[in-house]
Amino acid sequence: MASSGQDEKARLHLQALSDAAELQARLEDESSRRVSAERRLEAMELFLAQVVHELRTPLNGVLANLELICLESEELAANPSVASANLCAATLRRQIDDLLDLSRIRAARMELRSDPVAIRDVLAAAVGIVRPEAAARGIAIREIASFDQADRYMLDAHRLAQVFVNLLHNAVTFSPVNGDVTITVRITESASPFTLECLVSDQGQGIPLALATRLFRAFSQLDSEALRSHGGSGLGLSICHELVTLMGGTITLFTAEGSGTTFRVRLPLKRASSAEVPASGKESTLSELSETVPRRVLVVDDNWTNRAVLLRLLAKIGYEAQAAASGMEALAMLRETHFDIVVLDLQMPDVDGWETLSRIRALDAAIPQPRVIVCSAQTMERETALHAAEVDGFLCKPISVRELRSVLDGAARACSC
Numbered sequence: 001m002a003s004s005g006q007d008e009k010a011r012l013h014l015q016a017l018s019d020a021a022e023l024q025a026r027l028e029d030e031s032s033r034r035v036s037a038e039r040r041l042e043a044m045e046l047f048l049a050q051v052v053h054e055l056r057t058p059l060n061g062v063l064a065n066l067e068l069i070c071l072e073s074e075e076l077a078a079n080p081s082v083a084s085a086n087l088c089a090a091t092l093r094r095q096i097d098d099l100l101d102l103s104r105i106r107a108a109r110m111e112l113r114s115d116p117v118a119i120r121d122v123l124a125a126a127v128g129i130v131r132p133e134a135a136a137r138g139i140a141i142r143e144i145a146s147f148d149q150a151d152r153y154m155l156d157a158h159r160l161a162q163v164f165v166n167l168l169h170n171a172v173t174f175s176p177v178n179g180d181v182t183i184t185v186r187i188t189e190s191a192s193p194f195t196l197e198c199l200v201s202d203q204g205q206g207i208p209l210a211l212a213t214r215l216f217r218a219f220s221q222l223d224s225e226a227l228r229s230h231g232g233s234g235l236g237l238s239i240c241h242e243l244v245t246l247m248g249g250t251i252t253l254f255t256a257e258g259s260g261t262t263f264r265v266r267l268p269l270k271r272a273s274s275a276e277v278p279a280s281g282k283e284s285t286l287s288e289l290s291e292t293v294p295r296r297v298l299v300v301d302d303n304w305t306n307r308a309v310l311l312r313l314l315a316k317i318g319y320e321a322q323a324a325a326s327g328m329e330a331l332a333m334l335r336e337t338h339f340d341i342v343v344l345d346l347q348m349p350d351v352d353g354w355e356t357l358s359r360i361r362a363l364d365a366a367i368p369q370p371r372v373i374v375c376s377a378q379t380m381e382r383e384t385a386l387h388a389a390e391v392d393g394f395l396c397k398p399i400s401v402r403e404l405r406s407v408l409d410g411a412a413r414a415c416s417c
Contacts, residue, residue, distance in 0.1 A: 052100045056377030057303055059096070060398040063089050064309035067401055071316055087133055093398060094169070098235040101162075105242045112159060112246060116152040116272035119160075119196065120145065123185055126164035130172060138178040141168065146186035152272040153187075153194070159243050160267075166236040167200040167263050174204035174261070187269065194269040196249075199262055206257040215253070216241040240265075295412055296338065297321040298370070300330040300356065301345040310343065310399070317405050327356030334363060339370050341411050343395070346376040361390050371411040375399065 066086050070077035077083075104110045127141055134141050164183065171181040184199040207215070215237050240263075244251045249267035297319045299310045307323040314321040322339075324330035328351055330342065342360065346353030353374055360372060375395035393407040 048100060052096055052377065055096050056093075056397050057306065059089065059093060060377070061305035061309055063093065063398040063400070064313060068309070068312055068316065071401065083132070083136065087136060090129075090133070094165075095235070098166075098239055101239055102235055102242070105239070105246070110243075110246060113156040114154045115157060116277045117155050117157040117160070118149070118152050119147060119185065119187070120149045122157050122161045123164065123183070126161045126168060127183065129161075129165050130168040133169070134172045134181065137172065137175075139172055139175050140180050141172075142180060142182045144182065144184040146184070148187075151187075152277050153196075153269045154272050154276065155247070155267075155269065159247065163240050163243055163265060164198065164200075166240045167198070167265070170236055170263075171200050171202035171204075171261075175202040176204070179203040194271060196265075196267045196269050198265040198267075201260060201262040203260045206259050207253070207255040207261055208257060216251070237263075295319045295340060297341045297343060297408070298330060298333060298339040299323040299343045300327065300348075300353075301343075301375075302326060302348045303345070306345065306397075310404075313399070313401055313404055314408075317401065317408075319408065327351035327353070327359070330356060331359055331363070334360065334370070335367060338368055341408060342370045342372045343408075344372055344374050346374050357390055373407055373411055 063086075066082065066089060069082060070086075101110070123143065123145060127143055131141055168181065168183060175181055180203055182199075182201045184197075184201075186197050188195040188197065241251050244265055244267065247267050249265060251263060251265050253261055253263050255261040295318065297314055299307055299314070299321055301307045301310070301323070302325055304325075307325065311321050311323055322333070322337075324333055327348060330344070333339075334342075344353050344356060348356070351359075353376075357372055357374065361369070363369070371392040372390065373393035373395060374391055375397060377397040392411050395403060395407055
């Protein structure tokens with residue numbers, strides 16, 4: 001009996017060792033799978049970022065040249081072919097941005113800013129982006145705003161505008177020609193935190209309730225007929241859902257077949273305190289700036305098209321500009337000539353933008369330091385750039401005249417201080 005008991009104990013001990021070894025092997029396998037998946041995700045994100053960069057570089061040239069054509073000739077600006085090209089380029093830009101944003105959200109690398117923002121400005125900017133597309137189809141966009149226009153709230157203006165734009169674009173896409181789209185924005189102040197509610201309504205065919213839940217999935221369309229009729233990547237609503245969730249809110253829809261669809265977004269808001277809102281001084285005009293500061297700009301970009309269009313855009317808004325095709329050429333020019341502002345591309349071969357910036361800041365003390373605005377086709381570099389002490393501004397390609405003027409005029413005003 002004693003021998004039998006010892007044998008059983010030995011068997012149980014061996015079984016325990018076997019189970020432990022099996023568990024260890026399973027844990028190691030799961031760890032290896034997780035590391036492998038993380039590496040694949042990182043590789044995919046890097047690949048997608050590079051693809052987006054390669055797409056945005058020529059797109060920057062297309063959009064900038066179209067904008068220059070419209071600025072230089074009212075007759076050409078009114079040409080239907082130019083208007084159509086602008087709409088197509090803007091659509092391509094939005095789809096490229098959507099792909100990159102979805103990748104960043106899924107990799108948990110989307111960071112939200114918290115700045116004092118006037119909701120009226122976000123609403124106006126979003127409607128302004130979609131209105132040309134709507135006008136081309138005879139669709140009117142009606143705005144209903146119910147909040148104190150002067151109040152500011154702490155949020156990410158870019159991402160909120162992105163939600164508004166995607167919902168408006170979706171409504172325009174599925175509304176009939178000569179129809180109406182309505183965007184209503186109101187803020188409830190009876191509770192803390194405050195609540196922003198946005199309703200976007202269209203006059204489309206409506207959505208069968210059985211299919212409605214599919215709309216917030218990536219790459220989802222209701223059916224193949226919708227894809228053929230309206231196109232699109234099926235990412236807009238998915239990104240809206242992800243962004244709204246990231247901001248602590250909810251997005252829902254109300255629909256009935258034949259009666260249109262309304263999307264409702266609710267977001268918690270924190271009102272900006274007086275200490276958080278920057279003092280609003282008198283904004284200098286273009287002519288005033290020209291009189292008070294020399295506005296010499298050095299453009300540094302290895303791409304010929306980008307250099308050419310930036311030089312033309314800068315001349316159009318009143319700057320005197322020269323260009324360098326590399327970081328080393330830019331450093332040589334800075335040693336010989338004073339520039340107030342440097343517009344520096346981050347994605348350059350050999351000596352990249354960050355290394356060039358480091359060398360600019362290390363120039364001899366006798367050489368006046370310029371304000372440096374970095375630009376990139378990769379939006380993920382925005383946060384890094386804006387938090388870098390050596391950087392005075394960020395421009396994302398494709399670059400619009402409005403954004404270029406705003407960022408550079410801010411740097412010019414800083415130069416005069």
